[in-house]
Amino acid sequence: MDIMDEKKMVTLSVEDGPWTGCAVLFLHSCPAVNLLSLYKDQQGKFSVFKVLKLTLTDSAGGLEGYEILKLHDADPLLGVEVKFEDVAACRRFLQSYGSGAVQQSLSQHACRLLHGPQELALETQLKAGTHTLDFCLDDLELCLQHIHQSQPGRLRDDEIAELDQQLQSQALGHIPHPPTLSQEEPPVPSNCFLFQKRVFAPPTLSPDLSEDRILAAGDLQRFSNGVGRDWRKVGRALGKNCCALKGPAIDNLAYEYEREGLYEQAYQLLSRFIQAEGRAARLGRLVRALEDSKLTSLAENILDSQPRE
Template sequence: MDVMDEKKMMTRNVEDGPWTGCAVLFLNSCPTVNLLSLYKDQQGKFMVFKVVKLTLTDSSGGLEGYEILKVHDADPLLGVEVKFVDVAACRRFLESYVSGAVLQSLSQHASRLLPGSQDVAMEIQLKAGMYTLDFCLDDLDLCLKHIHQSQPGRLRDDEIAELEQQLQSQALGHVPQPPTLTQEETPLPSNCFLFQKKVFEDRMLAAGDLQRFSNGVGRDWRKVGRALGKNCRALKGPAIDNLAYEYEREGLYEQAYQLLSRFIQAEGRAARLGRLVRALEDTKLTSLAENILDIQPQE
């Protein structure tokens, strides 16, 4: 097999099937605006996060292809750990990075949103695992391979979840509480779902949801998996039977846990509470849905 054939096969392997990967974007700014110090300040944290979020959305082509997992101190740099859940979005991001569009977008948003940062000078670096991708940007397929091999080792930080919610609330005005819905009320907001005539925020699935689901679903985990698999490619075909075989010795809890973990990993930001609740309704497991939503039984 020559080099070109090997490269074509590597590209097919990278882009076939469910795809995730992780990269860390390191940011630095001119002395007049220190991003790391600003992020450590409670008031500045949200604005820095907004700058990063807008930049990633610009460069990856939308909100659905990536997820910010953590923003951390890499003194003197600010590190942003990003999980990509769509190979096309990751490729668009890399193309934007190579062309300088990421740096331009970052500078523009920073100049507009951060205090005292007009015409701010920014520096960026991109890494995936041990590899500094700035050294191989002439080969995007190799960069994609490094990102794909660098699988995320954590769920999203609680701090990032709070910042995401704050950003969403700012855009929408507020996130409604779960009151009883009546015919006179306004239509259901797009970021909410309806269960038992009550409105709930359609947030991303969290670790607590995983535990409650795995503890309560028992032998019905396969039924829920098939319901989720109607709109999740990672759970179609033999995937559920393979999970059952692979984790048979670990028992029902682990099988259920791995099922929902596979769903979250494959769907990324689209792995939301409403989808799980609908799957539980479809499989007649409403009591488990009530438990996950923390609905107290009426006396």
């Protein structure tokens, strides 16, 4: 069998049927921001995990197709064991790693979340089983084969599962232990949520959808028509849990769409939020952001409902 036939077989093996594989990303950071030391510290653990999760989401093209199984203490290295469940996500990650985008994303997220220097010096190594993938990144199919052959030998650590749940709760704007409602407060039906301590249920709601639905075109238009100059304030509130609206993103939108006016700036803001968050871009998150921005009248307009008595 010649080399071309081998490569064809590799390609077929990773594209056909259910696909899983495992790789370990080893990280060595500068003394100013030591990722391993921070992860060992109880207060820094969540921030380090968030940096890693955001980086993998950036490089794999979304939240699907991979999961972190365990973080290894390989002093002085921090090892990130990743299970890939989708060959396309794994290929995107390898392409990002080979281009240096993974290292750049790690540095940017670490500087922002760990309060490090402007540029974080990082050394990385990617392994699948006994194979060091850094030596064969120019052959993605071979790298995919090595990862596919390195099947995960463990389930996700309980600690990682807890950190992941904490991150999801933060992203959705939930508090880990929500306060119980007092007896005076009305019960919240499954298709409603609380707004201004009252239960809201839009009458236009389809029977098979909950009120905390994915944002729709009508929500975009009402928001853009009503928010005016406060669109930046709402953007900062949404940006607390949305990576696409952090850093200079809002100022960039203001500059890019300055000539088109406030409506277009607001429209592009919410559009970017929806594109970045996908199915997690829900009405409840927008309402909370409007409340935080003291724009309750606009929230009521978007809800287009009176409170249920």
